[in-house]
Amino acid sequence: MEMKTLADNATPSHTTNRLRVGLHILFWICYLVYEALIWGMVDGEYIQRLAFSSVELPVKVIATYLTLHYLIDKLLLPRKYTLFIVSLTLSMIAFGIVLRILDYYTVYPTFYPAGLHLPVFYFPKILISIFSIYSVVAIVASYHLGKHWHDHQLAAQRLQKEQLESELKLLKSQINPHFLFNTLNNLYVLALNQSNRTPETIHKLSELMSYMLYDSNQPEVSLKKELYYIENYIALEKLRYEARLDISLNVYTDIEGIMIAPLMILPFVENCFKHGVSKQIDHSWIRIDISSNDSTLVVKVENNKNAEAMKTMKPVSGIGLQNVRKRLALIYPERHQLDILDEEESYLVVLRLEIINKMSTPKPVDRLKHFSV
Numbered sequence: 001m002e003m004k005t006l007a008d009n010a011t012p013s014h015t016t017n018r019l020r021v022g023l024h025i026l027f028w029i030c031y032l033v034y035e036a037l038i039w040g041m042v043d044g045e046y047i048q049r050l051a052f053s054s055v056e057l058p059v060k061v062i063a064t065y066l067t068l069h070y071l072i073d074k075l076l077l078p079r080k081y082t083l084f085i086v087s088l089t090l091s092m093i094a095f096g097i098v099l100r101i102l103d104y105y106t107v108y109p110t111f112y113p114a115g116l117h118l119p120v121f122y123f124p125k126i127l128i129s130i131f132s133i134y135s136v137v138a139i140v141a142s143y144h145l146g147k148h149w150h151d152h153q154l155a156a157q158r159l160q161k162e163q164l165e166s167e168l169k170l171l172k173s174q175i176n177p178h179f180l181f182n183t184l185n186n187l188y189v190l191a192l193n194q195s196n197r198t199p200e201t202i203h204k205l206s207e208l209m210s211y212m213l214y215d216s217n218q219p220e221v222s223l224k225k226e227l228y229y230i231e232n233y234i235a236l237e238k239l240r241y242e243a244r245l246d247i248s249l250n251v252y253t254d255i256e257g258i259m260i261a262p263l264m265i266l267p268f269v270e271n272c273f274k275h276g277v278s279k280q281i282d283h284s285w286i287r288i289d290i291s292s293n294d295s296t297l298v299v300k301v302e303n304n305k306n307a308e309a310m311k312t313m314k315p316v317s318g319i320g321l322q323n324v325r326k327r328l329a330l331i332y333p334e335r336h337q338l339d340i341l342d343e344e345e346s347y348l349v350v351l352r353l354e355i356i357n358k359m360s361t362p363k364p365v366d367r368l369k370h371f372s373v
Contacts, residue, residue, distance in 0.1 A: 027140075028057065028061060031057075031136060032050070032053050032054065032057055033050075035049070035053045036049045036050035036052075036053050037049075039052070039053070045111075048111045051107075051111070052103075052107050052111060055102065055103070055106055055107055056099060056102065056103070056107075056132070059095060059098055059099045059102060059133065060099075060132075060133050060136055060137070062095075063091070063095045063133050063134070063137055064136065064137045064140050064141075066091065067088070067091070067137050067141055068140065068141060068144050070087075071084055071087055071088055071091065072084075072141060072144060072145065075087060077148065092130050092133075092134060093126075093130070095129075095130070095133050096126045096127070096129040096130035096133065097121070097126055097129075099129040099130075099132065099133060100120065100121070100122075100125055100126050100129045101120060103129070104116070104120045105120075183201075183205055183236050183239070186201070186236075186239040186240060187201055187202065187205070190239075201235075201236065201239065204232040204235055204236055205232075205236060207229065207232055208229055208232045208233055208236065211225075211229045211262070212263065215262055216262040216263050218262060219261070220259040220260060220261060220262070221259065221260065221261075221262045222255075222257075222258065222259055223255045223258040223259065223260050223290075223297070224255050224256070224258075226260060226262065226263075226264070226265055226266070227249070227251070227255070227265075227290070229266065230249065230265060230266055230269055230288070231249065233266060233269060233270070234247055234249070234269065237273050241284065244283050244284060245283075245284050245285070245286075246283070246284070246285040246286075247285070247286045247287075247288075248285075248286070248287050248288065249288045249290075250287070250288065250289045250290065251290045251291075252289065252290065252291040253290065253291050253292040255290065255292075258292070258297060258355060259355070260297065260353060260355070261327065261331045261332070263327075264324070264327065264328075264331075264351075264353075265288075265299055265301070265351075267321065267323065267324045268299070268301040268321075268324070268349045268351070269286070269288060269301060271301075271321060271347075271349070272286045272301060272302075272303035272347070273286075284303070284304060285303065285304055286301070286302070286303045287300075287301075287302045287303070288300070288301050288302075289301075292355075295354060295355050296352050296353065296354055296355065297352070297353045297355050298350070298351070298352050299349075299350070299351040299352075299353075300348065300349070300350050300351075301348070301349045301351075302346055302347065302348040302349070303346065303347055304345055304346050304347075305345065305346060305347050321340070321349075324338075325338065328351075332353060332354065335353065335354035336351065336352060336353050336354065337350075337351070337352040338350075338351050338352075339351075
């Protein structure tokens with residue numbers, strides 16, 4: 001049978017507890033030595049001062065941990081302020097009297113017999129005892145409260161982060177069902193006609209769905225990847241509109257190394273089809289421009305629209321601009337600017353993102369990508 005040592009059986013929590021106990025013991029030893037040295041400098045009686053402090057130490061230790069783990073943890077932090085003040089006052093008086101009695105009958109007869117001429121319950125001496133105890137209690141309690149506040153802040157930040165992550169996952173999961181429905185209908189028609197475009201269309205749809213469902217769970221993706229899947233989205237949407245649609249995707253900068261939150265640009269393109277192209281009777285156009293200026297990424301998405309149709313249009317479900325606004329506020333607080341210009345004949349969205357990632361030097365490129373039908 002395999003033998004295990006105590007060290008093998010020790011769990012991280014046991015190790016942490018032992019470390020905490022060790023640090024507490026070390027603190028009280030340091031305090032004892034410090035107090036003996038400070039008082040010893042007054043009269044040079046270091047041994048007597050060390051003995052004196054050693055006798056008083058148990059009272060100070062008990063008063064300290066009672067204050068921390070009962071008065072503070074059970075009364076102050078739960079906001080039972082009246083009970084805390086009353087209990088603290090009574091405990092200070094009680095421990096002051098206990099320390100005065102302890103000193104009077106143990107330390108004074110041996111080291112300071114002259115001090116016996118005063119009564120044991122001499123009030124100024126009790127006050128000095130209270131101050132002696134609660135000066136160290138105040139130091140330890142300050143650290144205890146500071147640590148509690150720090151832990152509380154960390155817990156609040158962790159909870160807020162978890163809530164934000166949950167909300168972001170929910171927002172990113174809101175894929176437009178109309179797009180999927182129409183694409184599947186188009187696939188059905190292509191399959192009936194035995195079109196050689198069917199395999200490619202299925203492949204583009206599977207890649208896009210994979211990006212929306214899986215890649216979008218990453219905090220950041222490369223801009224190149226986002227644009228690649230926008231190309232797939234555009235190619236799938238073009239199946240519906242044939243020759244009455246003209247789309248241009250223009251990249252005027254070197255996008256290598258630029259990282260953005262996933263699905264940050266695609267909703268604007270989706271919005272063009274949802275609120276612009278689908279409402280047009282005649283020719284429709286969409287223009288997407290990508291550029292950068294220093295550490296700022298600029299995305300412009302513009303489409304023409306049917307003004308009369310837009311007046312009677314009702315809001316449509318999907319990712320939508322409200323979704324994007326929420327995501328921008330969560331992911332890029334104080335690091336983005338979203339401008340929307342709703343003109344009579346066109347709709348323009350301008351998004352500026354402050355990019356922290358190291359970016360390559362921008363290089364003007366004339367229509368690096370261009371789609372048209």
